[in-house]
Amino acid sequence: MNELDTLAHALHSLANIDADDFKLSAPYWHKKNYKKGEYYNEYRNVCKYLGFIIEGVFRTYYVDDASGEEKNVFFFSKNQVVVSFKSFITQSPCNYYTQSMVDSKILYIHIDDLNKLYKQSHQWEHLGRLIAEMAFTVSMNRTESFLFQTPEQRYLQLIEDHPDIFNTIPLYQISSYLGIQGPSLSRIRKRIIGK
C-alpha cells in the first residue's frame, strides 16, 4: 500500500471521506521526510500545515521559562495527524516546538488547500470540525489522566495506548510527558516489576 492509499484509508475511517472526495485532495498532499530532531513547527511560528504520519514519531514540547526544561505535551505516532492544533486552527503563533523523535515520513497539506477542499466538498467541510474535536478529545483525555490517575497509572496507560512510542524513544522523554522527573519513573518501573 502506498502512502496516499494509507492516508485515504485513514481519512475514510476518520471522516468518512470516500474515494471521490479523496481524489479532490490528491494534488494537495506533499511528502516530506524528517531526520530525527528536525522540526515540524517551531516556537512562535504559525502552523500552516496539517500532517499525517506515514512513519515515525513526533513530540510537541514546551520550554519552561523557569527551569529551562523541555516538557512534553503530546506525542504523535504513525497513522495519526501531526499538527500544532491551536496554532493551526487559529493561525496564530505557536507556544510549542513540534519535533521528530526518530526519522519520520509524513504527508502534509497546506491550510489554504484544506480550505479549498472545505468549499468543494461537504465531506471535507466536516473535517475541520473533526480536527478540532479530535484535538479536544486528545487534550481532554490528557486532562483526565492528570485528574484521575497517579503517575504510575499514567505510565501503564501509555504503554497500553502507545507501545510504539514506548519502544522507540528515551525514557526521559516519557517521564517528561507523564509530568514527573526521571528518577521517579525509574522508581515506578522498579515498583511495577514486583507486580
Next chain:
Amino acid sequence: MNELDTLAHALHSLANIDADDFKLSAPYWHKKNYKKGEYYNEYRNVCKYLGFIIEGVFRTYYVDDASGEEKNVFFFSKNQVVVSFKSFITQSPCNYYTQSMVDSKILYIHIDDLNKLYKQSHQWEHLGRLIAEMAFTVSMNRTESFLFQTPEQRYLQLIEDHPDIFNTIPLYQISSYLGIQGPSLSRIRKRIIGK
C-alpha cells in the same frame, strides 16, 4: 441590560455575531433557572443544549469508580458557555454530571436550532467550530496547568482567573478541581498566608 442583550454582546465578542445575525437566533433561546444542586446534564445523557450563563456557577464532575469520589473537571461561570462539550459535539452519552453550584440562570438553545442557524447564516456557521476551539483551549489550559504548575500555583491561578468561583463555592470543591485532597488545600492556604 436584559439577558438577550447580554448574550448578544457576548456572541459578538466571541464570534463576531452582529445584530442582524443575532435576531435570527432570538426565537430559539429559552430561559431557565436552576436551583443550587440541579443538573444541567447527567451521566449517560446526551447533552442537547448549549447554555449561556446569565448568573451563577456550574461544575462538571466525574464520579470515580474506585473511590466513589466526585472529581471536578470544569467550572463554568457567569457570561460563559455551559455545555458538556464532547457529548454535545458528538451527540453521544456524557461521562459526566454538570450541576449548578449556586442558584443560576441561563439562556439555552437546542442543538437542532443551532444547526438551523448554521445553515441560515455564515457567521453562525463558524460558531460550531469556535465552540470546539474554545472547548479545546479550555481543556488545553487545564492540561498545561497540570504539566507546568504545582498545586499551589494552580490554586493561585484559579483565584486570579475566577475570583467569582473562589468566593461562591466550598473549598472542597476547589481542591477536587485542583486534583488534590482537602487537607492539602488547607496546608497550601496556610503556606500562602506567610507570603
Next chain:
DNA sequence: GAGCGATTTTAACTTAGGTTAAAATTATTC
C-alpha cells in the same frame, strides 16, 4: 443565641515524588 450540620483546619503518620549527584548501564563512534 443555642444547637446542628456543613465546612475547614489541624494533627499525626504514611507514601511518593523532587532534587542532586554519583554509579551503572547501554549506545555510539572511531
Next chain:
DNA sequence: GAATAATTTTAACCTAAGTTAAAATCGCTC
C-alpha cells in the same frame, strides 16, 4: 573493542501530598 557519550538507575535526603480522624470554625435554622 576501547573510549566516549547518552541514558537509566540508584542513593540519600527533602518536601509535599495522601489518609484518617478529631477538633475547630462557620452558617444556618428554629
